[in-house]
Amino acid sequence: MNTSDNYEITYPRLNFRRKAVNLFARGLLRLLARPTISGLENIPAEGPVILAGNHVSTLEPLLMAVYPKRLVELVGAGDMPFEGLIDQLVDFYGFIPINRGILDRDAMNKALGILKQGGVLGIYPEGGTWNPGRMKAQVGVAWLSHKGQAPVVPIGFSGFRNGLARALKLKRPKIEMRVGTPIPALQVENDDRPIKDVYQEYADLVLERIKSLVDPADVILVPVQSDYELHAGIENENGSVEEAQIAGSDALAEFLFIPVMLDSLAVNLKKPVQPLYPTEQHRQNQQFSKALTGVFEVLAVNPGFLTYRLGFERGRQAENAMRDLLQMLERVQKSGKTIILDASTKSRFASGRVEEKSQQYRILPD
DSSP states (O other): OSSSSSOOOSSOOSHHHHHHHHHHHHHHHHOOOEEEHHHHOOOOGSSOEEEEEEEESSSSSHHHSSSSSSSSSEEEESOOOOOHHHHHHHHHHEEEOOOOTTHHHHHHHHHHHHHTTOOOEETTTOOOOOOOSSSSOOHHHHHHHHTTOOEEEEEEEEETTTTTHHHHOOOOEEOOOOOEOBBOOOOOTTOSSSSHHHHHHHHHHHEEEEEEEHHHHHHHOOOOOOOEEEEEEEEOTSSOEEOOOOTTTHHHHHTOOOOOHHHIIIIOOOOOGGGGGOOOOOOEHHHHHHHHHHHHHHHHHHTTTHHHHHHHHHHHHHHHHHHHHHHHHHHHHHHHHHHEEEEEEEEEOTTSSSEEEEEEEEOOOO
16 A cells, blocks of 8 residues: 555545445345356556446445455445435445546546555446446546556456346246456657547446446346437327427437336435336326426536536437426416326337337316
8 A cells, every 4th residue: 555645535444334334335235135246366466456347236336345256345326316225335335426427536536546546446336336337437437547556357247137126026937147357558749630539438348348247148138228208298188189389308208218217216315206117007286397497406516417428419318308297387387288108208219129218298277
């Protein structure tokens, strides 16, 4: 460890606590699941290193933390609390919280400090679980590798979809952690391209190596293309429906069909967004307006909540569509009419399978 500098987080830390938790967790995992671990020898025995894996459930960070021989400092979501007992366990174990959707310099510098002390950092380049297997690599992994001169060890996790739920039901799911060979630390000397392009290329390489370690049976579960549509209308007293225009309606439909995003708002942030879920339920104007207002309350604190998850342009379109819809609800409330939203999605898979979902939202006057 480099002791000549003052680091906000020293590496390693909470040694006894973490070693005890790791030992207990490995035993618990063998009871609740059937883990297969390979390639741990690819993690360098000393020096700075970044472990980078794919992220589908809440279980991957557990395996990334407890199986390597060296203590791993994890970087995780800091923009919203975890659920119930998990929040307490994560707080007890400790991690570096990062606010996603903004440039969190403080968190990135803490992570860099771990590497400069010769430590092991655990991250997930996709940055979340809202669209597993189809998300773009975030450039943070490249920045950390470059600034910390740390190689990146790719890790592929397989069998983790609904893994925690199946484990808790004692179904003992088969899960796998495959550790690949290290990718040398990023060097940018003699490269005339814009640094953001260099970083993105390296991040894409890391994600490509990670995906190559994932079981093909998991890969085919990820759609190669998904299309979204949303059509809005106002129902007149005679039952006819007058079409209403909402700019960016397809982006709004994408938001509505991503359950992890809605769960983040409802479960983690305690916002009253239940009317937004694409399920059969009774909906009224003020109730739906309150749900949309809850989203905007989150955006007021974390402006990047949508743009980080959907992409900048797509996120802004979804935000503007919700704003237009909220204004429409206010106008229609005065006339006592019903708003109808027909949302649908079509996903195509590499196997040729096509999956379609649709939901009609009937928003009744109060």
